[in-house]
Every structure is written in C-alpha cells, then in structure tokens.
Amino acid sequence: MIQDYESYDGIGLSELVAKKEVTPNELISSAIARIEELNPKLNAVIHKMYEDARMAVGKINLNAPFAGVPFLLKDISQAVQGEKLTQGSKLFQTYRAGQDSEYVVRMRKTGVVFLGHTNVPEFALMGITEPKFYGPTRNPWNTDYTPGGSSGGSATAVASGMVPIAGANDGGGSIRIPAAYCGLFGLKPTRGRTPVGPQYGRAWQGASVEHVLTKTVRDSACMLDLLKGPEKGGAFSVPNDRSSYLSQLDKALSKEVKIAFSVKSPLGTEVHPECRQAVVKTAKFLEELGFIVEEKEAPVDGIKLANSYFTMYFGEVAATLANAEEIIGRKVKMEDVEPTTWVLGMIGKVTNAGEFVLSMQEWDVAAYKMEMFHETYDFYMTPTTAFPPAKIGELDQSKMESFFIQLAGKLHLGKPLKKMGIVEQIAKKSLMRTPFTQLANLTGQPAMSVPLHLTADGLPCGVQFMAARGREDLLFQLAAMLEKSPIWIDLHKFMN
Known part of the structure; x- marks a missing residue:
C-alpha cells in the first residue's frame, strides 16, 4: 500500500513510477483497497475490472505520461470491448460492448489502467446520479447530498x-456540475476537440463532448493534450492546436484580459446567495489582481435556448430507445426504463423534423452572438450551478x-403533453438548479468549473468560466493562476 495514495494527482503518481519509488502494481492495489473501503457507502463504482487491470499492468508502456495510474471510466459511451456498459439502465444490464470506444483507445495510450466503470443516471439524462437500477451515488463531502450528474460517479471517485x-x-453540464458539487476541476473542451466515436461523428448533435474530472489543473491539461485530435468520421473540426x-x-x-460576469439565471429563476457570493468574491479577487472585470450578461435568449436544448434532448432519448431495440433484438417496453425516460422518449417521437431544425438554428445564432461577445471579453464568468x-x-x-x-406513459399521451406546453414546463423545472452550463454545450465553446467557494x-x-471556441489555452492559464491562489479549495485538507 502506498502512503498518502489519495493525496497524489495523476502526474504525481506517474512520477513515483518513473522514479521507481512505487510499481504500477502497488498503485493498482492501493486504488482497489480504497475503492473497496469507500464504495459501499458512496456507490461510485458499479462495474469492477480488477482482474483485467492486474493483467494490463504488465503490458503498459512505462514511458507513457500516466504509466500505471488507476483510472475509472464512465458507464456511458466509454466502452471497453467485452465489458458491460449499461448506461445506468436495466435495459442494458446484460449488454457487453463489441469494441473499444475511440476515447478508450486513446486513453490506453496514456498509460492509465482501467479499474471499472462509474455510476450514471439512466442514459446520463439528469444532473444528479440516482438511477433506479443502481441506486444513488453520494457526495464524499457529505453523504446526505448528491455529487451531481451525470458524471456523478466519476466525481465521487476522484473527490474521495x-x-x-x-x-x-458533458452534454449539458455533466462534467462541470459534479465538479462544482465535489470541489474538483472540470473542463468541457471545445466541440470536436475530443473523440466520440467510432461509428458516431457527433454526440447529442455536438452538445456532448468527452474529457475527464480531476483534482488538479495539470492533470486535465495533460489529458487533453493526449486526447485531442480529429477522428475518422468526426462531424466537427477545430483548428489543429499543436x-x-x-x-x-x-x-x-x-x-x-477582460472578464464579464453575471449572477443572473438566464431563465429568470432564483440563484442561491452562496452561488452568487462565489462569483462576486471571485470577481473582486480578479479585479484586485489588476484584471478588467465588468458585470455583463451574455447576449442570448436563455428561454429560447433552454427550449431548443430540450427539443434535442427529447429527440435523443427517442433515438436511444429506437437504437436499443436493434441491440436487444426486441421492442423496448415501458417497464424496461424509468418512467421519466419513457415519457421523454414519447415526446421525442412526436417532435417533428421542422421543430428539430429550428432548435439547431437557435444554437447557431447563440454561437455567433457569443463569438461577437468574446471579441470584447476574454472570459464569461457565472456560477456553475444556481444552487448548492x-x-x-x-x-x-x-x-x-x-x-x-406513469399515466401519460401508459396511455401514450405524447402529443397532448406537447400541446399543453409541458415541454417548456419540464425545461424550466429541470434547469432551474443548473441553468448556466448548457450555453457552452450549444455554442460549442470550452468552459470550466473551478472550486473557489465553500458554503456555510x-x-x-463552483465558479464557471467560458472562453471563445478553441481557447482552452486561456482557460487553463486562468485556472492555473487560480489554483495557486488563496480562494482555491484544497481537496487534500478535506480528505484529511
């Protein structure tokens, strides 16, 4: 067992291996022991790959940047050939992946060792991680609370x-929300920066991108260096950042550098005083350092964007259920999935192609307006979430x-639900706690959540920063500066 294993970041552990102070086997044993100790009460890891991990240790390239570093994958889209990938749903409880995802292919080359998959809400649809099939994942800061979602299992695993x-x-905040709730660093890259395939050129119409959750900024930056780059069949391209x-x-x-900030919800809904305070405190700190900081809202229609987001969301759920029928070889029934998932898919089925295209156009309008906005402001700062x-x-x-x-699902009331304006009601209620993160997903911009505040x-x-498309470099520079500041939350102190 490695003393203080949990206090190291990934680069720190790989340096121990490079210096021959520890072996990859010792790292894996330490990680497994910690998982076995904490997982019964936190429920972060739902599929374990310990035997494969021990076999993989002998095959890793010891010169790789993260040689021997223990790693957990998310139980959706990050497929390992022959291993379970349930997407948090009992519908896929027996499904095993036919091939590695491109994310996994690239991640193997970094030298990490896969120990298993982490818990997600069913089909990664929620900002909390409480799937009916696996039960809730708990926040290690206080196990009465959620770690957020949909990458809640991963966030809990790293924070603990x-x-x-x-x-x-991250398709609507799924890296940044759990980062905010668990005191982690979470960066959503520019659309097209990281792979989503194979056989898929886009995820959630480009809203969803792959990356990692980390304790330190340097781990996130190094991982993005290793993950970035075009993929076969990729629908989006970004400038080749060498x-x-x-x-x-x-x-x-x-x-x-000019920083715009806002503490107002783009939906006109409530923002908790602690979340407002996190931003105001950070704005004051940055201003005292000499940066130009101005209160200014993003030039977009938050309500229109939320509705366009949910049009995509409903359509994607309907498509997920349709694709599932090909995989399992039969019709999907209501009892196969959670009731909310079924109703979302039902609404997706009655959403027409014209509505879908109009929703995509809203994304493009917002992207143009934000590019113009970033000609004046280098960063846009908001709370990551509207509530703790x-x-x-x-x-x-x-x-x-x-x-x-339940009644709507059984009676197939998709069209009546749409006519009643249920779409707008669901959108507002679902997003009122997390109204700030979707903008970057729809415009394709990079955005990060940084741990700068603790509630009473x-x-x-968390505090969120967005930058213009392709400017992850600016976000990393800012994050590295903040990481050295007195307002950065020290996760190591919490764990000890």
Missing part, C-alpha cells in the same frame, strides 16, 4: 481519492407527478 482522474463527458495545454500553465495572463448540492432524494418527483408520468454548510460551490 479512489482514483486521481476519472472519465467524464501547442501543449500543459505548457500553458506556466504562462501569465495579460492584465489586459441537493440532498439525495430531494429532487424526486412528488406522488402526483409520478402518477401523472461546508459544501463546494
């Missing part, structure tokens, strides 16, 4: 010290809502 880095993806993101961490930001973490079960449907959803209850509260 099971592994220093874990796989994540520079290293890791090398950006030593570059000082110009004092001419909710308690486990707090966001469950009421008995009346549950009854209504001792729970992490």
Whole structure:
C-alpha cells in the first residue's frame, strides 16, 4: 500500500513510477483497497475490472505520461470491448460492448489502467446520479447530498481519492456540475476537440463532448493534450492546436484580459446567495489582481435556448430507445426504463423534423452572438450551478407527478403533453438548479468549473468560466493562476 495514495494527482503518481519509488502494481492495489473501503457507502463504482487491470499492468508502456495510474471510466459511451456498459439502465444490464470506444483507445495510450466503470443516471439524462437500477451515488463531502450528474460517479471517485482522474463527458453540464458539487476541476473542451466515436461523428448533435474530472489543473491539461485530435468520421473540426495545454500553465495572463460576469439565471429563476457570493468574491479577487472585470450578461435568449436544448434532448432519448431495440433484438417496453425516460422518449417521437431544425438554428445564432461577445471579453464568468448540492432524494418527483408520468406513459399521451406546453414546463423545472452550463454545450465553446467557494454548510460551490471556441489555452492559464491562489479549495485538507 502506498502512503498518502489519495493525496497524489495523476502526474504525481506517474512520477513515483518513473522514479521507481512505487510499481504500477502497488498503485493498482492501493486504488482497489480504497475503492473497496469507500464504495459501499458512496456507490461510485458499479462495474469492477480488477482482474483485467492486474493483467494490463504488465503490458503498459512505462514511458507513457500516466504509466500505471488507476483510472475509472464512465458507464456511458466509454466502452471497453467485452465489458458491460449499461448506461445506468436495466435495459442494458446484460449488454457487453463489441469494441473499444475511440476515447478508450486513446486513453490506453496514456498509460492509465482501467479499474471499472462509474455510476450514471439512466442514459446520463439528469444532473444528479440516482438511477433506479443502481441506486444513488453520494457526495464524499457529505453523504446526505448528491455529487451531481451525470458524471456523478466519476466525481465521487476522484473527490474521495479512489482514483486521481476519472472519465467524464458533458452534454449539458455533466462534467462541470459534479465538479462544482465535489470541489474538483472540470473542463468541457471545445466541440470536436475530443473523440466520440467510432461509428458516431457527433454526440447529442455536438452538445456532448468527452474529457475527464480531476483534482488538479495539470492533470486535465495533460489529458487533453493526449486526447485531442480529429477522428475518422468526426462531424466537427477545430483548428489543429499543436501547442501543449500543459505548457500553458506556466504562462501569465495579460492584465489586459477582460472578464464579464453575471449572477443572473438566464431563465429568470432564483440563484442561491452562496452561488452568487462565489462569483462576486471571485470577481473582486480578479479585479484586485489588476484584471478588467465588468458585470455583463451574455447576449442570448436563455428561454429560447433552454427550449431548443430540450427539443434535442427529447429527440435523443427517442433515438436511444429506437437504437436499443436493434441491440436487444426486441421492442423496448415501458417497464424496461424509468418512467421519466419513457415519457421523454414519447415526446421525442412526436417532435417533428421542422421543430428539430429550428432548435439547431437557435444554437447557431447563440454561437455567433457569443463569438461577437468574446471579441470584447476574454472570459464569461457565472456560477456553475444556481444552487448548492441537493440532498439525495430531494429532487424526486412528488406522488402526483409520478402518477401523472406513469399515466401519460401508459396511455401514450405524447402529443397532448406537447400541446399543453409541458415541454417548456419540464425545461424550466429541470434547469432551474443548473441553468448556466448548457450555453457552452450549444455554442460549442470550452468552459470550466473551478472550486473557489465553500458554503456555510461546508459544501463546494463552483465558479464557471467560458472562453471563445478553441481557447482552452486561456482557460487553463486562468485556472492555473487560480489554483495557486488563496480562494482555491484544497481537496487534500478535506480528505484529511
């Protein structure tokens, strides 16, 4: 067992291996011991690959950047050939992946060793990780609370010290929300920067991208260096950035940098005082350092964007269920999935092609407006979430809502639900706790959540920064500067 294993980041562990102070086998044993100790109460890891991990150790390239570093994959899209990939649903409880995802192919080359998959909400559809099939994942800061979602299992695994880095993806905030709730660093790359295939050129119409959750900025930057690059059949391209993101961490930001910030929800809904305070405190800190900081809202229609996001969301759920029928070889029934998933798919089936195209056009309008915005402002800062973490079960449907959803599903009331304006109601209620993160997904911009605030209850509260498309370098420079500052949350102190 490695002393203080949980205090190291990925690069730190790989340096121990390079110096021959520890062996990869010792790293894997330490990670497995920590998982076995903590997982019974946290429920972060739902599929274990310990035997394969021990076999893989003998095959790794000891010169790889993360040689021997323990790693957990997310139980959706990050497929390992022959291993289970359930997407948090009992519908896929017996499914095994036919091939590695491109993400996994590239991740193997970094030298990490896969120990298993982490918990997700069914089909990664929620901002909390409480699937009916596996049960809830709990926040290691306080196990009464959610770690967020959909990468909640990965966030809990990293924050609790099971592994220093874990796989994540982000289609509406699924890297940044759990990063905010668990005191981690979480960066969503520019659309097209990381692979989503094979056989898929886009995920969630380009809203969803792959990356990692980390304790340190340098781990995230180094991983993006290793993951970035075009893939066969990729639907999107970004400028080929030949520079290293890791090398950006030593570059000082110009004092001419301009930062816009807002604490107002783009939906016009409530923002908790702690989340507002996190941003105002950070704005003051940055201004004292000499940066130009101005209060300014993004030039987009938040309501229109939320509705366009949900048009895609409904369509993607319908497509997921249709694709599932090919995989399992039979019709999907209501009892195969959670009631909410079924109703979302039902609404997706009655959404027409014209509506879908119009929703995509809203994304392009917003992308253009944000590019213009970033000609003036280098960064746009907001709370990552509008509220601190909710308690486990707090966001469950009421008995009346549950009854209504069950009834709507059984009677196939997709069209009536749409005519009643249920789409707008669901959008506003679902996003009122997390209204800030979707913008970057729809415009394709990079965005990050940084751990800069603790609530009076001792729970992490993240601050989000967005930059223009392709400018992850700026985000990493800012994050590296903040990481050295007194307002950065020290996760190591929490774990000890």
